[in-house]
Amino acid sequence: MEVFVARSHPVDTHVGNRLRQRRALLGMSQTDLGNAVGLTFQQVQKYERGFNRISSSRLFEFSKVLDVPVEHFFDGMGATAVAAKRKPGRPRAPEKPADSDLNTKRETLELVRAYYKIRSKSLREKTRDLIIALARD
Template identity: 65%
Template sequence: MQDQERKQFVGNTRHAELRTDETKGQSSHPVDTHVGQQLRIRRIHSNLSQTELGHKVGLSYQQVQKYESGKNRISASMLYEIASGLNVPVGCFFDGLPQAGSAGVEGALIVEADERIAYLATAEGRRFVEEILRLSPKLRTRTIAVIRALAGDEDGADER
Protein backbone atom coordinates (compact mmCIF):
# COMPACT_ATOMS: atom_id res chain seq x y z
CA MET A 1 0.00 0.00 0.00
CA GLN A 2 1.28 3.46 -0.89
CA ASP A 3 1.82 6.03 1.87
CA GLN A 4 -1.11 8.15 0.70
CA GLU A 5 -3.44 5.11 0.57
CA ARG A 6 -2.29 3.98 4.02
CA LYS A 7 -2.95 7.44 5.52
CA GLN A 8 -6.43 7.47 3.98
CA PHE A 9 -7.14 3.93 5.26
CA VAL A 10 -5.95 4.77 8.78
CA GLY A 11 -7.97 8.00 8.75
CA ASN A 12 -11.12 6.16 7.65
CA THR A 13 -10.57 3.46 10.27
CA ARG A 14 -10.17 6.04 13.03
CA HIS A 15 -13.27 7.87 11.82
CA ALA A 16 -15.31 4.66 11.96
CA GLU A 17 -13.98 3.84 15.42
CA LEU A 18 -14.66 7.32 16.76
CA ARG A 19 -18.14 7.58 15.23
CA THR A 20 -20.48 9.41 17.59
CA ASP A 21 -24.17 10.33 17.66
CA GLU A 22 -23.36 13.77 16.31
CA THR A 23 -21.33 12.59 13.32
CA LYS A 24 -23.68 9.74 12.47
CA GLY A 25 -26.92 11.67 13.05
CA GLN A 26 -28.61 8.84 14.93
CA SER A 27 -28.59 7.18 18.32
CA SER A 28 -26.00 4.67 19.49
CA HIS A 29 -26.44 1.02 18.65
CA PRO A 30 -28.10 -0.84 21.56
CA VAL A 31 -25.13 -3.22 21.81
CA ASP A 32 -22.70 -0.29 22.13
CA THR A 33 -24.90 1.18 24.85
CA HIS A 34 -25.09 -2.18 26.66
CA VAL A 35 -21.32 -2.76 26.48
CA GLY A 36 -20.73 0.78 27.75
CA GLN A 37 -23.13 0.24 30.62
CA GLN A 38 -21.41 -3.02 31.52
CA LEU A 39 -18.06 -1.22 31.39
CA ARG A 40 -19.36 1.40 33.81
CA ILE A 41 -20.69 -1.28 36.18
CA ARG A 42 -17.40 -3.23 36.12
CA ARG A 43 -15.32 -0.06 36.59
CA ILE A 44 -17.36 1.08 39.59
CA HIS A 45 -17.36 -2.44 41.02
CA SER A 46 -13.55 -2.34 40.78
CA ASN A 47 -13.55 0.98 42.69
CA LEU A 48 -11.81 2.81 39.85
CA SER A 49 -12.54 6.31 38.62
CA GLN A 50 -12.75 7.00 34.91
CA THR A 51 -9.36 8.68 35.17
CA GLU A 52 -7.77 5.68 36.91
CA LEU A 53 -9.12 3.24 34.33
CA GLY A 54 -7.98 5.57 31.57
CA HIS A 55 -4.43 5.61 32.96
CA LYS A 56 -4.39 1.81 33.11
CA VAL A 57 -5.29 1.44 29.44
CA GLY A 58 -3.89 4.63 27.92
CA LEU A 59 -7.11 6.64 27.55
CA SER A 60 -8.37 9.98 28.78
CA TYR A 61 -11.24 10.04 31.24
CA GLN A 62 -13.30 11.73 28.51
CA GLN A 63 -12.82 8.73 26.22
CA VAL A 64 -13.83 6.37 29.03
CA GLN A 65 -16.96 8.53 29.49
CA LYS A 66 -17.80 8.26 25.80
CA TYR A 67 -17.32 4.49 25.87
CA GLU A 68 -19.53 4.17 28.95
CA SER A 69 -22.31 6.23 27.40
CA GLY A 70 -22.16 4.24 24.16
CA LYS A 71 -21.40 7.37 22.14
CA ASN A 72 -18.12 5.89 20.95
CA ARG A 73 -17.77 2.28 19.97
CA ILE A 74 -15.07 0.27 21.67
CA SER A 75 -12.79 -1.59 19.27
CA ALA A 76 -12.09 -5.25 19.96
CA SER A 77 -8.48 -4.54 20.91
CA MET A 78 -9.47 -1.73 23.30
CA LEU A 79 -12.18 -3.90 24.87
CA TYR A 80 -9.48 -6.52 25.44
CA GLU A 81 -7.21 -3.91 27.08
CA ILE A 82 -10.05 -2.63 29.27
CA ALA A 83 -10.99 -6.17 30.32
CA SER A 84 -7.35 -6.81 31.23
CA GLY A 85 -7.19 -3.54 33.17
CA LEU A 86 -10.33 -4.49 35.12
CA ASN A 87 -9.19 -8.12 35.47
CA VAL A 88 -12.43 -9.48 33.98
CA PRO A 89 -13.13 -11.69 30.95
CA VAL A 90 -13.99 -9.83 27.73
CA GLY A 91 -17.26 -11.73 27.49
CA CYS A 92 -18.63 -10.15 30.66
CA PHE A 93 -19.32 -6.95 28.71
CA PHE A 94 -21.86 -8.88 26.64
CA ASP A 95 -23.59 -10.60 29.56
CA GLY A 96 -27.32 -10.01 29.49
CA LEU A 97 -27.62 -9.41 25.76
CA PRO A 98 -30.26 -11.56 24.05
CA GLN A 99 -29.09 -14.09 21.48
CA ALA A 100 -28.80 -12.66 17.97
CA GLY A 101 -32.15 -12.92 16.22
CA SER A 102 -34.23 -13.16 19.39
CA ALA A 103 -36.33 -10.33 20.78
CA GLY A 104 -39.48 -9.67 22.73
CA VAL A 105 -40.37 -9.58 26.40
CA GLU A 106 -37.05 -11.08 27.49
CA GLY A 107 -35.21 -8.10 25.96
CA ALA A 108 -37.32 -5.67 27.99
CA LEU A 109 -36.58 -7.61 31.19
CA ILE A 110 -32.85 -7.47 30.47
CA VAL A 111 -32.97 -3.68 30.08
CA GLU A 112 -34.89 -3.38 33.37
CA ALA A 113 -32.39 -5.64 35.14
CA ASP A 114 -29.47 -3.68 33.68
CA GLU A 115 -30.94 -0.42 34.99
CA ARG A 116 -31.17 -1.95 38.47
CA ILE A 117 -27.61 -3.24 38.32
CA ALA A 118 -26.39 0.10 37.01
CA TYR A 119 -28.08 1.92 39.90
CA LEU A 120 -26.62 -0.46 42.46
CA ALA A 121 -23.19 0.16 40.94
CA THR A 122 -23.45 3.89 41.69
CA ALA A 123 -22.23 5.38 44.96
CA GLU A 124 -25.82 6.34 45.84
CA GLY A 125 -27.04 2.80 45.13
CA ARG A 126 -24.32 1.25 47.27
CA ARG A 127 -25.08 3.67 50.14
CA PHE A 128 -28.79 2.85 49.85
CA VAL A 129 -28.17 -0.89 50.12
CA GLU A 130 -25.68 -0.45 52.97
CA GLU A 131 -28.19 1.62 54.95
CA ILE A 132 -31.04 -0.83 54.29
CA LEU A 133 -28.87 -3.72 55.46
CA ARG A 134 -28.22 -1.92 58.74
CA LEU A 135 -31.94 -2.16 59.54
CA SER A 136 -33.53 -5.12 61.30
CA PRO A 137 -35.59 -7.43 59.05
CA LYS A 138 -38.81 -6.03 60.53
CA LEU A 139 -37.76 -2.44 59.78
CA ARG A 140 -36.70 -3.45 56.26
CA THR A 141 -40.22 -4.78 55.63
CA ARG A 142 -41.73 -1.54 56.91
CA THR A 143 -39.29 0.52 54.86
CA ILE A 144 -40.29 -1.36 51.71
CA ALA A 145 -43.94 -0.60 52.51
CA VAL A 146 -43.10 3.11 52.83
CA ILE A 147 -41.18 3.07 49.55
CA ARG A 148 -44.09 1.35 47.80
CA ALA A 149 -46.49 3.96 49.19
CA LEU A 150 -44.24 6.76 47.96
CA ALA A 151 -44.08 5.11 44.53
CA GLY A 152 -47.87 4.68 44.47
CA ASP A 153 -47.87 0.89 44.79
CA GLU A 154 -49.46 0.40 48.23
CA ASP A 155 -50.96 -3.01 47.47
CA GLY A 156 -47.55 -4.54 46.69
CA ALA A 157 -48.98 -6.25 43.61
CA ASP A 158 -45.68 -5.81 41.82
CA GLU A 159 -43.79 -8.21 44.12
CA ARG A 160 -40.25 -8.75 42.85
Protein backbone atom coordinates (compact mmCIF):
# COMPACT_ATOMS: atom_id res chain seq x y z
CA MET A 1 0.00 0.00 0.00
CA GLU A 2 1.40 3.38 -1.05
CA VAL A 3 1.07 6.30 1.33
CA PHE A 4 0.49 9.72 -0.20
CA VAL A 5 2.12 12.63 1.59
CA ALA A 6 0.55 15.95 0.67
CA ARG A 7 3.06 18.64 -0.18
CA SER A 8 2.44 22.31 -0.57
CA HIS A 9 2.45 23.69 -4.08
CA PRO A 10 5.64 25.72 -4.67
CA VAL A 11 3.59 28.85 -5.43
CA ASP A 12 1.76 28.56 -2.07
CA THR A 13 5.10 28.10 -0.32
CA HIS A 14 6.60 31.13 -2.05
CA VAL A 15 3.60 33.37 -1.30
CA GLY A 16 3.65 32.20 2.33
CA ASN A 17 7.36 32.97 2.63
CA ARG A 18 6.79 36.46 1.23
CA LEU A 19 3.91 36.97 3.68
CA ARG A 20 6.12 35.91 6.61
CA GLN A 21 9.00 38.07 5.38
CA ARG A 22 6.89 41.24 5.14
CA ARG A 23 5.13 40.62 8.45
CA ALA A 24 8.45 40.10 10.23
CA LEU A 25 10.01 43.11 8.52
CA LEU A 26 7.24 45.26 9.99
CA GLY A 27 7.81 43.72 13.42
CA MET A 28 4.30 42.31 13.46
CA SER A 29 3.48 39.03 15.20
CA GLN A 30 1.32 36.33 13.65
CA THR A 31 -1.31 37.21 16.25
CA ASP A 32 -1.22 40.89 15.25
CA LEU A 33 -1.64 40.05 11.58
CA GLY A 34 -4.37 37.54 12.35
CA ASN A 35 -6.30 40.07 14.44
CA ALA A 36 -6.02 42.65 11.66
CA VAL A 37 -7.73 40.33 9.16
CA GLY A 38 -9.95 38.30 11.48
CA LEU A 39 -7.88 35.10 11.73
CA THR A 40 -6.14 33.13 14.45
CA PHE A 41 -2.35 33.06 14.59
CA GLN A 42 -2.55 29.34 13.73
CA GLN A 43 -4.26 30.14 10.43
CA VAL A 44 -1.63 32.79 9.63
CA GLN A 45 1.02 30.18 10.45
CA LYS A 46 -0.55 27.68 8.02
CA TYR A 47 -0.61 30.34 5.28
CA GLU A 48 3.02 31.29 5.93
CA ARG A 49 4.17 27.69 5.70
CA GLY A 50 2.20 27.14 2.52
CA PHE A 51 0.07 24.42 4.12
CA ASN A 52 -3.10 26.32 3.24
CA ARG A 53 -3.66 28.19 -0.01
CA ILE A 54 -4.45 31.90 0.36
CA SER A 55 -7.56 33.04 -1.52
CA SER A 56 -7.35 36.16 -3.66
CA SER A 57 -9.61 38.14 -1.32
CA ARG A 58 -7.50 37.15 1.70
CA LEU A 59 -4.30 38.03 -0.17
CA PHE A 60 -5.83 41.42 -0.93
CA GLU A 61 -6.55 41.91 2.80
CA PHE A 62 -2.97 40.96 3.69
CA SER A 63 -1.62 43.40 1.11
CA LYS A 64 -3.63 46.26 2.65
CA VAL A 65 -2.58 45.44 6.23
CA LEU A 66 1.09 44.92 5.26
CA ASP A 67 1.07 48.00 2.98
CA VAL A 68 2.34 46.27 -0.16
CA PRO A 69 0.76 45.61 -3.55
CA VAL A 70 -0.59 42.10 -4.11
CA GLU A 71 2.22 41.56 -6.65
CA HIS A 72 4.70 41.71 -3.74
CA PHE A 73 3.77 38.17 -2.74
CA PHE A 74 4.78 36.83 -6.15
CA ASP A 75 8.03 38.79 -6.60
CA GLY A 76 11.09 36.62 -7.01
CA MET A 77 9.13 33.48 -7.78
CA GLY A 78 11.35 31.11 -9.70
CA ALA A 79 10.49 29.34 -12.92
CA THR A 80 10.24 26.04 -11.03
CA ALA A 81 7.33 27.35 -8.96
CA VAL A 82 5.61 28.84 -12.00
CA ALA A 83 5.88 25.61 -13.99
CA ALA A 84 5.03 23.27 -11.11
CA LYS A 85 1.95 21.12 -11.29
CA ARG A 86 0.76 19.06 -8.38
CA LYS A 87 0.76 15.39 -9.32
CA PRO A 88 0.00 13.02 -6.44
CA GLY A 89 2.43 10.15 -6.04
CA ARG A 90 5.09 11.58 -8.35
CA PRO A 91 8.53 12.32 -6.98
CA ARG A 92 9.49 15.97 -6.87
CA ALA A 93 12.92 17.53 -6.87
CA PRO A 94 13.80 18.79 -3.41
CA GLU A 95 13.14 22.48 -2.93
CA LYS A 96 15.51 24.93 -1.35
CA PRO A 97 14.80 25.36 2.35
CA ALA A 98 13.23 28.73 3.18
CA ASP A 99 16.37 29.71 5.14
CA SER A 100 18.48 29.56 1.97
CA ASP A 101 16.87 32.82 0.79
CA LEU A 102 18.77 35.71 2.37
CA ASN A 103 15.64 37.88 2.30
CA THR A 104 13.77 35.55 4.64
CA LYS A 105 16.51 34.94 7.19
CA ARG A 106 15.78 36.32 10.65
CA GLU A 107 19.21 37.96 10.76
CA THR A 108 18.49 39.91 7.57
CA LEU A 109 15.11 41.07 8.84
CA GLU A 110 16.60 42.17 12.18
CA LEU A 111 19.31 44.16 10.39
CA VAL A 112 16.82 45.87 8.09
CA ARG A 113 14.54 46.77 11.00
CA ALA A 114 17.47 48.15 13.01
CA TYR A 115 18.71 50.10 9.99
CA TYR A 116 15.38 51.85 9.51
CA LYS A 117 15.21 52.71 13.21
CA ILE A 118 18.19 55.03 12.65
CA ARG A 119 16.41 58.38 12.46
CA SER A 120 19.19 60.37 10.83
CA LYS A 121 19.17 59.88 7.05
CA SER A 122 22.86 60.81 6.76
CA LEU A 123 23.81 58.33 9.51
CA ARG A 124 21.77 55.62 7.74
CA GLU A 125 23.62 56.36 4.49
CA LYS A 126 27.00 56.23 6.26
CA THR A 127 26.02 52.93 7.88
CA ARG A 128 25.01 51.52 4.51
CA ASP A 129 28.29 52.71 2.94
CA LEU A 130 30.27 51.11 5.79
CA ILE A 131 28.51 47.77 5.33
CA ILE A 132 29.09 47.86 1.56
CA ALA A 133 32.78 48.65 2.12
CA LEU A 134 33.14 45.83 4.63
CA ALA A 135 31.45 43.39 2.25
CA ARG A 136 33.98 44.19 -0.47
CA ASP A 137 36.93 43.13 1.70
